[in-house]
Amino acid sequence: MGLIAAGSAFGQVLSPPEIRDPRLRELQQKHLPDLERVAAEIAAHSFPYRLYFSRTLDLNEDQQRRSDQRSIRFDTFHDQTVLEITANYYASYSAELMPREERASRTLADVITPMLKAAIPALANEVKVQSFAVEISHHVRRKVLGVSHESPENIAFVLSSRGARQLMAATTPGEQEAALMQGQLFVNRQLIAGWGENDLSSTAERSATLAAAKVAGPWNGTLPPALGEMRRAAVTALPTKTPARVATQAHPEISSDALRSLQGAHQADLDRLVRELDQQAHFIAYAAPTFIAFRNGVYLQLSMKTMLSEAATVSQYQAAALAFDEHIAHLIRPVLAALKGRPDFDGIDFSTSVRVAGAPEGSGTAVEFIFTADNLSNYRNFDLTGQELIKTGVVLINGERVGLELQYAEDGLARPH
Structure with a gap:
């Protein structure tokens, strides 16, 4: 169960004229119907917590409702053409109960993997797409000097077309895990050790690329040089506890x-x-x-x-x-x-x-x-x-x-x- 925030699937897909790179703009135009179907399938999925497509990460829900929610687009990452999806996910994890890797793995399983399974088949025959990239912002609760504090944490996952094919061919949990392990899993732009060591370029090179990415301002029609180049807003998100698809209802903070x-x-x-x-x-x-x-x-x-x-x-x-x-x-x-x-x-x-x-x-x-x-x-x-x-x-x-x-x-x- 759940709702899609902006109403139509087209509202989740970037308009081709907004993309300046002619090659990427052509791909966006060519696959616009495919991307709309991807958006609709993701919106129909029941996520544990509310999720919004978004071109700006780390927003609270009030800000998110007023923000641009068209995030599905072709982009470039490490000189590769990728299909990229970005979203804000209103889950709140306890830093005391869940270490960083476990939080990243949970969001990978609950959010990123369903998105990939919706997106990969739509572009299975497009040879120009070399990887799939998903970036999700969730939230982490910590205690600082005895005072509870909640802040965003950004998870990015990049899976090559080869890994994507293996993921779709997987018939057992073990095969799915092996396919996903070919991807690169980042937490706040830092690559988690053991992920994607045999895929794409070297781990050190990719990590350096992400670390060098500049924080961007609002979308101006140009493409960022690396995954994750979105404006970060210094806000605290409100957690939710009602399973939903991409949703609009806010759940008040427990006071x-x-x-x-x-x-x-x-x-x-x-x-x-x-x-x-x-x-x-x-x-x-x-x-x-x-x-x-x-x-x-x-x-x-x-x-x-x-x-x-x-x-x-x-x-x-x-x-x-x-x-x-x-x-x-x-x-x-x-x-x-x-x-x-x-x-x-x-x-x-x-x-x-x-x-x-x-x-x-x-x-x-x-x-x-x-x-x-x-x-x-x-x-x-x-x-x-x-x-x-x-x-x-x-x-x-x-x-x-x-x-x-x-x-x-x-x-x-x-x-x-």
Whole structure:
């Protein structure tokens, strides 16, 4: 589901007269119907968060709606003719939970790959197109001196025609990954190591080309010498949480006032929850249940203690797995019952300090299990196992995200994360 921002597919494709290079202008004119079909197919795709075609990156949504959204065009990159698509993607990633490479890979999978699969077949017989280039601006949340800050991060991906053919021929996830690895993946103009080392020119040369690109002003009809030469606006984008195609609706930022309002509306239920479940949950007295903003949503954070009877030598992965199996899993249904069914917020953060019997004071492990309300409801209704619920959520150990396999962890064979 979703909407295209400017209405028609033609509104996403650059007009041929605006391109000064005769060779590129001729290609744009020749393939104008093809590019319109590409725009329509991309607009019909359901992205996890709202996305706008744009010739200017790093805009907030209000600015984006007023800006030129014609971004599909032929261009040049490193002396090659490329089909280029640029867009603003209103996803907001946590720098603490997702490292740079993981953020880039997520946007590559969720946004860039569907765009490539729409564009490549349309130009399969055009020998003049040597590569496909997509540049996407998403957003990253960080804490600076304890204050949350959100800023844009730009992802660029360049795939040669050879890699494009392999991508379209791929029939398994492994084959698709091998094809994509032939491309160059950039984060803020820096090439990520291991990508595209055998494709196009040398890694060092391409990296130098991007680093030397100048920040351009508004489009003046001339072509930039390198991918990514778009005007960067010093603004903070507003995150969204509703899956959509290229969209027009804004989702308001989650404010502290909104969290306080929700807290007040649920305070009576939360007080009752603590009274009824404290003996089982072992809530921390000085950390009452509270609503927090997480991943563009509102989550109820429940802070508690977990005491394990196992030997003090268990690993942190074993401690986390045992905490879930012996404590958290048994709380989910009572908590949902105390909240009177499916919560009217996005999910619950079960935050626990895990202590092992016999361990020295202060040696506890901080573990958080963060699940959406929908997945918690599915678990309550026995539609998900505990392991399946774990896989749908986020698990943090001492503030670091991990992948947790319950059986392997409890056997002391935790997989790499």
